[in-house]
Amino acid sequence: MSVPRARLLSLMKAQCELFSTTYNPEGIRTGNKILRQRLKGPSLAAYYPKKMYKFREFQEEFGQLELLVEDDKEVARLEHVAALKARGKGAPKKKSGPPDPTSFKKKK
Amino acid sequence: MSMFRAKKLDIGCFTNIKIIRDHSKRKAFEAAEPERQALRYIIRNTTLPARTRAIAQLQLTQMHCYTRPTQIRNRCVMGGKSRGVLRAFKMTRFNFRMEALAGNLPGVKKASW
Numbered sequence: 001m002s003v004p005r006a007r008l009l010s011l012m013k014a015q016c017e018l019f020s021t022t023y024n025p026e027g028i029r030t031g032n033k034i035l036r037q038r039l040k041g042p043s044l045a046a047y048y049p050k051k052m053y054k055f056r057e058f059q060e061e062f063g064q065l066e067l068l069v070e071d072d073k074e075v076a077r078l079e080h081v082a083a084l085k086a087r088g089k090g091a092p093k094k095k096s097g098p099p100d101p102t103s104f105k106k107k108k
Numbered sequence: 109m110s111m112f113r114a115k116k117l118d119i120g121c122f123t124n125i126k127i128i129r130d131h132s133k134r135k136a137f138e139a140a141e142p143e144r145q146a147l148r149y150i151i152r153n154t155t156l157p158a159r160t161r162a163i164a165q166l167q168l169t170q171m172h173c174y175t176r177p178t179q180i181r182n183r184c185v186m187g188g189k190s191r192g193v194l195r196a197f198k199m200t201r202f203n204f205r206m207e208a209l210a211g212n213l214p215g216v217k218k219a220s221w
Contacts, residue, residue, distance in 0.1 A: 028155060044180060049119065051119060
């Protein structure tokens with residue numbers, strides 16, 4: 001049993017109207033499949049984990065709310081430095097100003 | 109290509125230049141994707157005049173290589189290696205083994221039967 005083509009086409013047209021797709025009986029390439037594709041940029045760009053908060057940024061955020069957050073490691077480090085300085089074993093002072101030009105001369 | 113690179117480091121995993129480069133490629137592709145898809149649509153659409161389609165082809169090929177999706181390569185977030193990376197864990201097989209044995213990957217267990 002064969003169905004006339006015109007009838008099939010009218011069925012196709014009704015189908016397209018019903019499901020709101022494009023009626024394209026000749027199968028012309030309109031490139032619509034490109035428009036149907038989802039954008040994959042956002043998922044590709046999210047591959048590497050985002051940067052986490054630094055402790056200092058955390059502190060600053062809470063500082064605005066006048067809440068005090070202590071960095072235990074930093075406090076311990078400062079105590080250690082203070083102890084070294086008290087024993088006279090601290091880091092030397094930074095030089096101020098340009099170096100003395102005579103110090104670059106070669107010894108004879 | 110430093111113009112695609114973020115001015116401030118915005119990734120929180122292991123970082124080396126290859127990872128930064130790959131990340132900037134991903135960002136560049138994300139930014140250029142609508143334009144690329146529009147050009148690809150024009151190229152594929154046979155109802156448009158041939159000249160328009162040829163121009164679109166040229167424009168697509170002349171876009172910067174960083175905006176191409178084929179430039180993107182999955183790299184290990186623990187060590188930056190590009191080969192033997194397990195997609196589901198974003199890690200190379202060795203790093204995956206180490207993390208799994210250390211129990212850092214929920215649900216992963218060494219098989220034994």
